[in-house]
Amino acid sequence: MQQLNNLSARIAVYQESIKAAVDRVIASGWLVLGPEVKRFEQQFAAYLGARHCVGVANGTEAIELALKALGIDSGDRVATVANAGAYTTTALLAIGAEPHYIDVDIDTHVTTLADVRVAIEAGVKAVVVTHLYGLAIPEIAEIAALCAARNVPLIEDCAQAHGAAVGGKRVGSFGDISSFSFYPTKNLGALGDGGAVVTNKDELADKVLALRQYGWASKYTVKVAGGRNSRLDEMQAAILSEFLPGLDEANGRRREIAAYYSSQIKHAGIALPKEGAFNYVAHLYVVRTAHRDALREHLRTLNIASDVHYPIPDYRQPVFGERFSGVQLANTDRLAQEILTLPCYPEMTDAEVSGVVAAVNGWRA
Structure with missing residues (x-):
């Protein structure tokens, strides 16, 4: 049987490095939000050409926390496509926001500058665009410029486009903030769930850092509303660090x-x-x-x-x-x-x- 994707084949290629990564974490005794997560966050941010990467539990929560960091709240209308598996819709519903669905190009399957412009004219509070099937949206630079000019935050959903670029600039670095999934079948996939929020803005990174761990400003001190437990674990981070160079x-x-x-x-x-x-x-x-x-x-x-x-x-x-x-x-x-x-x-x-x-x-x- 020709499979759609063969994860066993990828694991076999990296078997020794996976074992070394897991052994390293076990030997350290540090399993959550430790040095491996920090290491991967720094490496992935550098790879994308971004200032900050914050590891979280999965790609859908990455979208949710990005929305929260931007101040999106219950009742806010947010533009999104409707052909990408309902993950952004799920994140919007989790915070009580209202999806404002926009169409896509029939050939590329991704949204266009014209569709985003219409959504902004309709008064959306933010825009989420999806780089679908591994295709970086051809007009992403123009979309980012339009959103910036109209003061409408732009979130890039990059769950299927790790490493894709437009004009030499990698996706995830065009908008105000972006989300990634490290589900095992992704181009950069872990051996379990994982995700990340990426941004060039210090204040947004700080908010996501708090939101991923209960809204803590410091241990047991809750300062940011809307926090949850959404943490990339050490083993997945260590494995991702092994996969990233390839x-x-x-x-x-x-x-x-x-x-x-x-x-x-x-x-x-x-x-x-x-x-x-x-x-x-x-x-x-x-x-x-x-x-x-x-x-x-x-x-x-x-x-x-x-x-x-x-x-x-x-x-x-x-x-x-x-x-x-x-x-x-x-x-x-x-x-x-x-x-x-x-x-x-x-x-x-x-x-x-x-x-x-x-x-x-x-x-x-």
Whole structure:
């Protein structure tokens, strides 16, 4: 069976360094918010070209704490896309904020400057943009400039785009604050949950540092409202420090696989991603077809895994009932019906990649 992602293969590559990292933490006796977390925070901030990185428990809480650090509160409307798995929506609901859904480009699957401008004109309190599938939003610099000019805070959701860049600048350093996930399948993934908030602003970093640990100003002294227990543990931080030096090489392999797919998949019924050479780190390789379910079944019969990222726009989730029944985003709705993710991970062999291409090209729509 050709898997969508093979974590065992990655663990095998790093087996010795993982063991050394775990042994180092166990020997230290320091398991939470110790030297390994500080070390990784410094390394990841330097990698991104940012001033601050604050490790937290997971990527969704990273978005939540970033929102809180910006002062987003109950009832505030925040712009967000609806095609990225409802993680930002989950964070907004956790603090009582109101999602203001914006559409995405049909080819890139990410939001545009024009859509953000319309949201700002509608009076949103903040904007969250998602660098989806590993593609850095092509207009992120212009979006950041617009938000700054209009005094509307910008949060970058970088959970799927570790290392992606636009104009030589890595995502996570354009907006006021950004969030990352280190879920195991991410380009930079831990061996469990983990996340981070990144910012160039000292005051926002200080707020997140307090918010991730009960709102403490000092031990047992609660000063910042809205705090929670959201801490990156020492073992995951130590493992991430081992994986980080290999991130660019792994991203390069992902791009090689994606480029091969894009050059070799030749099927009139399938639309391929529109990615750039450097702003795409191929977290997922997502194609489009009007007959998505038929293609997925065809691949299944050939023992090739696929998935849909993501099948239900946020505003159509059952939890909302009729709450967003008036929302109509043409591109988001269409993409949810047509997208399909093919296997793409650094440890894939050339033979496996070629096998996926042959299977897709052999489909009779």
